[in-house]
Amino acid sequence: MRRDHLRTTLLFLASIVIGVVGWSGHVLLLPAALGFPILWSLAQTRSVVALVSAGYFLAASRGLPQGVATFYAADIWLGLLLWLCASLSFVVVHSVLWTKNPNVRPFRYLLAAVIMSIPPFGITGWAHPVTAAGVLFPGWGWWGLNLITAGLAGLVTRIWPAVAIALTGFWLWSAAFWTDPKLPEGWRGVDLEMGASLGREAGLQRQRDLIATVRNAASDGGRVVVLPETALGFWTPTMERLWVGVLRAGDATVIAGATVLDATGYDNVLAAVDRKGGRILYRERMPVPGSMWQPWRSWFGESGGTRADFFANPVVSIGASRAAPLICYEQLIVWPILQSMLHDPDFIIAVGNGWWTEETSIVAIQRAATTAWSKLFAKPLVVAFNT
Template structure:
């Protein structure tokens, strides 16, 4: 998916409808699961949840899509699973990028903000009849999240990213190469979705 810098920043109704149409088009071809990149939904709110579940209509497809959940203390970078019955948080990122996202020192000075790191949470998630090792962006490049997930013997790896800001660099190709290497090393299937 190529949506550039607008992905996650432009969350208007028309953008949501366009993504829903893309998902419904894939579902009409018999696809049961559609994966969209990190940050694709923008903020995960009750309104966005109702829009997506209501628009799912009679399809049997489940969408796995990146979003953020914001509260007064900071935010979580998440993967959401949406089908015609409900939308739910599937995964909370274990290791956001230190500095630009994860800023634990803010609390030392009485400040709020930054992404939360859920280091030991949710190393595998259920998707359909399978179990997946979810990896959001930076997690694909470091050892801990992958090894923690592999200890739970998932059926496959699902890797998402939002790399529009890396245009002109080799960061996204490196992420793809690394996730492919992880999948081969542990003999797992790999599903990816990157915005470039």
């Protein structure tokens, strides 16, 4: 009995360590998350699997309680409640599909991995070990995704030590020759430090500050300048006329986050504007559940919340190029980027407004995950965040 308790304790502690290290925000540490399937297979009962799954997920998403409390200006208990609720799908899926049968176990784990990649469970499918593919197999594209899938299956079999050694070899080789993703020629991503005021401060002075920022980036050779999520605030005809007038004398194009509001709710979008006019370039496929996406409102005849276009606009056209946009939360989950890669875009645009993540690793994790996907498919990357 004591030996069983010791084993369970060690597995639980190991799951926490793996969650913390793998999702620390350092891209080269993402492969540490591949330790989770090993622990999943070493568990001897379903209750231990639930404990290990909870330890891994809660450790990986440890910044959520503080972030939620900051976002809502509320007590930490609200953040803790949402943190626990978010872990339920991950824990339930991995617990239900666990089996003692070693011959069936690889298929069960792969099924769990697929379920946590796509809606509905994939909506909270954070900390997915498959994200490490870009570190282990940079530039391998879909072949790299297939290899890490086979590796995940191998890690839950009796030969897991050999599979782990092989994957570690790829990890070390990649780390030794690692380079960051390239920036598309003529593109500039602008990081801002405007805190909670970005997108909420609608005064003319704020727009003048953003215009000055764009002009500086354009003078540095940026033909296309990308601003963070919600940078423009509400997208209106007046806002469009202001920016078209500013850009009329040059060739620059601005891509910036904005909000489109109507009587039933709002869309979190990327708008593109140049001297010829403005347009909605992209509508976010998966807004943040709870704080933005609130589907239960319609059940009670209420309006409001952000619309989710789950599988819409996976790529967008910008001039002669095609881009895969990812807004904030979409960078933490799996299906938006894979859906976009099916259309073979020329590069990836990743924007976010992470003012509420101060003192957490959430923005760093978003950057690491996006970098890993960019490296896997050898796509240039444009990043613009506000903190």
